[in-house]
Amino acid sequence: MKFRIKTNDPGCIEYFSGIVQMMAGLAKNVILRLNKGQFSFAIKERIVFGGITAWCDVEHAVLFPERICEGISPDQDEIFLEVIIDHLLHCIRSNAQSAAGHNSLYNTTSSSNSGMNKSRIGSNSITGMVNTFDQSTCRLLGLKIKLVRRKTPCLAIELEQSSVTGRPRSVWHFIPVQVVPPRLWDEFIEPTDPEFDVSIFFPPVKTLRPFVDRMKRFAKFVVSVILIYGIFVSVFDMYPHDVCVCF
Structure with a gap:
């Protein structure tokens, strides 16, 4: 199995991080479905009550040249990975914000090819090395994501940043993932949309x-009614009373 995507457009990186942030607000674990097109x-x-079922498709060609x-195999030309989405968001957001000057001190578990002030630290989920020097003058130049195998399968996140020395440097994160076996793929394939009779534009x-x-x-569930x-x-059902909000 091979997977690698790369972009050098800061706008595409920011848009992708916004998508990751949206998914991180919905659930802790997310399935990544990777193929040649999406x-x-x-x-x-x-879960018994409630629960979330959602899909979000990102076209490779739009964000990652x-x-x-x-x-x-040629017959199963896809990859399904289970990842803790907060880890992916932390890797992208922390570096994007520090590169934009929002964080003066970079303090996360990662690895950098810069030779300044390296120290090894440990983590339960993201392993590597840390570089703790002022990045207020840095800017994000590129993002690369690829599937690698260390002790376990990992997503390698490489962020290319400018530096005060004038030479770009790479900051690496390694996020452990679980490979979903083919027998479970059908559970995570997007269902076909039914034929709708009415389209509604929400507020x-x-x-x-x-x-x-x-x-x-006050209430676990909400009932939506369109008049x-x-x-x-x-x-909102709050026994012994109901609260109705109209738009």
Whole structure:
């Protein structure tokens, strides 16, 4: 199995990190479905009540000009990986923010090819080395993600940054992942969409979110009702009373 994607566009890196941040807000563990055309995130929680099922597809050609993906065999030319999405977000966000000057001190478990002030530290999930020198003048030049095998399968995250010496340097992160066997692939394939009779445009998320965040302290579920004359109603069941919010 081989997988590698690379981009040198800071705008694409920021857009990709925004997608990762969105998925990190939905679940802890995410399935990455990798093939020659797409980089997909799949969430499928197995709980009795509630739970989240979501898919997000990212076209390789849009964000990553350089891409390689080879599956187990020509007939199974895909790779399914289970990853803790917060680790991926931390690796991308911490370096992107420090490169933009938001963090004056880089303090995460990673490895750098710069020879300044290296010290080895340990971590349960991300292994490597750390470079703790001021990065306020650095900027992010590129992002590379590839599948490697150390003691366990890992996603190697390489971020290329500028430095005060004028020579670019690479900061590495290694995130352990679990390879999903082919017999379980059907559980994480996006289902086909049914034929819809009605399309509904919801109110802006910025308008809905404050009400939902407040009501989730009192109710576990919300019932959404769309009235024929253009009213969106959210009903929160808080025994012995119900709270209705209309938009």
